Amino acid sequence: MATTTRRERPVRPLVTLALLVIGLVAALVAGERWSDASLTPQLALDLEGGTEVILRPVATTGEDVTDAAIAQAIDIIRQRVDASGVAEAEITSQGGSNIVVGLPGTPSEETLRLVKESAQLVFRPVLVVANPEPYDPTAVADPTVPTDDAAVGDGATDEGATGTEDGAGTADQVSKAATGEGDGGSGDSGSGxxxxxxxxxxxxxxxxxxxxxxxxxxxxxxxxxxxxxxxxGDPNAGFVTCAVDGTAKYALGPVEITGDLVSSASSGLRVTAQGAITNERVVNLEFNSEGTRIFADTTERLLSLEAPRNQFAIVLDGLVISAPQVNSVIPDGGAEISGNFTTAAANTLARQLNFGSLPLTFEVQSEEQISATLGDEQLQRGLLAGLIGLILVGLYSLGQYRALGFVTIASLVVAGALAFLTITVLSWVQGYRLSLPGVAGLIVAIGITADSFIVYFERIKDELREGRPLAAAVDAGWSRAKRTILASDAVSLLAAVVLYFLAVGGVRGFAFTLGLTTVIDLIIVFLFTHPVMLLLSRRRFFAEGHRFSGLDPSLLGARSRYVGRGKVREPEPAAGAPQPVAAGVGDWMTIAERKAAQRAAAGEHAQAEGKDA
Structure with missing residues (x-):
């Protein structure tokens, strides 16, 4: 039974690639006009300069700062900086006593504050909430207490305290509570x-x-x-402080839970008990085993108290970042903080809870702008090295593959353009910054990409040596070459991923660009190089094996091939090409034997012309 093969349509992948490039360009142009995008990638500290902050760590216990504590502090600061969207930051220990933080470009005040924060995260019970202004007890009018909209529980839906009727709502009640005149509530001694x-x-x-x-x-x-x-403040005593946004002030009890008992925190949309997803932003909080036990006791006690004493304050660096009320006992260590959160506010709170337990406080020794350590000159040299490498690969391709080498050059140009656009978009969307190790990764990628083309072209030449016509050689060569290309790029991508997660600093920049360009290599080979070869195989210049096409069967040492029904197809050399001398009809020769035969045939041809003359 006859079989049919599906005819490939090379135009479709080329159109897909064109749409991808156009989409990236359109996104950048629109982002530059209506957002903060740039048409060039952002540069890292070693190429652009930035801000350097030198911190002196101070142990909260008064003990000497150990190397292990500094290493832990560096890890958490690095996580904070990465979580804030700043890429390619340099965070190192200086002399075993200071921590040097280098931030590329012009970091925001929020990022600088995040670096400098001592980040002693604690949970304290709320005793009193009052308006932010100073209070004169002799004044006639009492300022009412602001409310906190956050709530915490397994499925908390209630809002926070809503007025002065629910508890210690006025500054006058503050004085009464201090002298034991208030009703006290559950668990109060009420004796001042x-x-x-x-x-x-x-x-x-x-x-x-x-x-x-x-x-x-x-x-x-x-x-x-x-x-x-x-x-x-003293963790074993009462404490007075402000909300981080200055909208309220708090009187708090002693510390009940420290930040190191927090296992993880994340933000997202609330999921109801029935599994439905709402539009309400919440922060999910998990404690470790010790924190779970303490938090269960705390929520059980707070649940029985009046507002605002049914709230607990989350205090970061001495300021209240949230004060949710307890709506239910939480015995499993999994709390959900809800309220009028925006996406940014929920993400910020989750990040602060995740990375809020530094073992040290910091004194800022200096903060200054620094120039690029390598600067424009080194960047230009790196780009020049890449250009030289690209030119050398192009010259080699033209010498080895003749006209076919232009396919290699075109593929490298398209790959370079796609890599540039991708990195520029990532700089805008993810805050990625290109460092000198990243530039090195891009240069190395030239060889990786060219290697894929060489594998493909050599497979095609092998099929031509077997006596196949170019169209069949392209199909058969692609089916064999793509497996090799996929295996090779998979190894490169795996190495880049492992290096990225195990390394720190500039090495991660190299690993990232290496992995990115490996993926781009696959895109180019499948969506550009192979479709272009399919189109060229239909052109007479390549299909008939012109001597300058790089696909001349006679120059490749093609042999006769049995095509069925007792027929043998002999390769037809291109016009003007020297005739190779075969060891016998259908005999297979090595590359060295073919070249020797070609030289011998050319010599005999020259001698014959001399005799005729």
Whole structure:
């Protein structure tokens, strides 16, 4: 039974590649006009310069700072910087006593603050919430307490405290609580300064001194909204501080949970008990085993208290970043913080909870702008090296494959354009920055990409030596070459992935560009090089094996081939090509034997012409 083969349509993959390139260009042009995109990639610290911050770590326990503590601090700072979207930052230890943080370009104030934060993350119970302005107890009117919209629970849906009727709602009640005149609620000793607090939520923590501090604290003053080691407070005593945005001030009980007990935190959309996804942003919080036990006891106690003492404050670097109320006992260590979160606010809170437990506080020794360590000159030299490599590969391709070498050059140009556009888009969308090791990865990729073309072309030449016509040789050569190309690129991609996750600093930049260009190599070979070869195989110049096409069967040492029904196809040499001398009809010769036979045939031809003359 006769079989039919599906005819390949080379135009379709070429159109797909063209649409991909046009889409990237259109995205960049639109981003430059209506957003903050640039038509060139952002450069890393070694090529552009940036900001350098030198931090001196100070142990919160007063002990000497160990190398292990500094290493842990560097790891967490690196995670914070990466999570903030800044790529190619350099974070190193200096002399075993300082931490040097180099941020490329002009980092935002939020990023700089994230680096400098001591990040002592703790959970304290809320005793009192008050308006941010200072309070004069002799004033006639009492300022009402602002509310906190966040809630926490397994499936919390309620909002936070909504007014002064639910609990300690006025500054006058602050004074009453401090002197034991309030109703106290569950677990209160209600006896003022002389009483021993029964639990962290006991209003006995609110001493007269603490009340005075709360009344005098002005959270509208920006100076009081700067966190630091001096604002962390005594973990075993009551504490007065501001909300990080300055909208409220808090009197808090002692620390119940420290940041190192937080296992993980993530933000996302709320999922109901029935599995439905809502549009409400929440932050999911997980504790380790010890944190789970403590948090279960804490939520059980807070659930029975009135507002605002049914809230716990999440305090980062001495400022309250969130104060959700407890809606249910949480025995499994998995809490869901809900409220009027925006996407950015939920992501920020999750990031702070994830990376908020540094073992040290920091003193900023210096902060200064630094120039590029390599600068434009080194970048130009790197690009020049890449251009020279590209030219050498092109010359080799033209010498080895003649006209077919132009396919190699065109493929490399398209691959370079696609790599440039991809890196530029990543710089805009993901904050990626190109470093000198990244440039080295791009240069190495020239050889990887050219290797794929060589494998493909050599397979085609092997098929031509077997006596197949060019169209059949392209099909058969592609079916064999693509397996080799896929295997080779898979190894390169695997090496790049392993190197990226195991390395740090500039080496990751090299691994990233190496992996990216490996993927681009596959795209180019499948969507450009092979379709172009299919189109060229239909052109007379290549199909008939012109001597300058690089696909002349006679120059390749093609042999006769049995084609069925007792017929043998002999290769037809191109016009003007020297006739190779075969060892016998149908005999197979090595490359060296074929070249020797060609030289001998050319010599005999020259001698014959001399005799005729």
């Amino acid at each position: 300064d002389s009483a021993t607090p029964a639990n962290p939520s006991d209003l006995s923590w609110l001493t007269a001194d603490l009340t005075t501090q709360l009344n005098e604290l002005d959270c509208t003053d920006p100076a009081n909204l700067v966190g630091g080691a001096s604002r962390v």
